[in-house]
Amino acid sequence: MAIGNWGKTIKFEVTSNKVLTFSDFKRTVSGRWKSHPIVGKKPKGEFAGPDASSVTFDIVLAAEQGVKPRATITTLEKAAETGVVDYLYIGGRKVGSGKMALENISETWDEIWKGGELVKAKCSLTFSEYN
Template sequence: MNRVFKMAKKSEKKSTKKKGTKLGKLRKVKSTKKKGKIKNFDSKKKTKTATRTIKLPTDFLGRIGNFGKTITFVVSEKETLTFSEMNRSVAARWTTHPAIKKREKTEFLGPDLAKITMNVMLDYSLGVKPRSVISKLEKAVCSGTVENLVIGGKKIGVNKYRITDLSESWDTIIRNGGLYRATVTVTFEEYVE
């Protein structure tokens, strides 16, 4: 690494002689790691800067995302509640104005509401109670719950979402009418206040 640093200095001196311009001097930065904190030392400025490390809570590990407090997508040893075939559509609103002996004129009205559809897999053998999750989603539809849709720790879109449509498929029913496996198709639509 020192060889590369020296070569960079030599090439800088050559380029300043040829062009007659001043280039910024290269700074050597060392980094050390002590007790979970990373400290950077700048040899020119003789200053110390520290960046903090982020400790994730234990319940965050294995979390894929969530829709507010209604449903949390998670993969862990105890429970697996995931989704598949997530589709997001973003569109614009346009209108046309007729003109006599000319082509119609188009006008941009603004962005349309974003829509998201996904299939949620509910399996009792993976630690999920399908009927309780379905009832939570039904309550969210009927009460008009508006929440942030978060996947991978990042909010999807700019605004919050609401569930507009919910369709369920009961795949496996066991003895005494117990729901063992189900697939729920959830449609979210953007909510603008």
């Protein structure tokens, strides 16, 4: 069953052969405010428009769940380093109003077997809205 995707780069799903889901999903939405100093009074606030939203979540890449950790990490690293932007969908619905850029990947290599084969890793992904 499909859970979501970020373009064609990564697909979150649960099937009989593969489990690739996410946890600790957090989204930040904010506005941009300017502060104008006023002599003898409190500063005057001015709303300057919406700020780009951001999304963070963790994924576990485990060979025992039908995922190729090293290949998936390489794909995500390439997307981050080349500036890929695409829509992020969760449950068939777009997250945010625009495309998302993968700004940051933090990797923890949890299990490495003989010959240096990476069999389990955790990645924290940070996306930001791109306009």
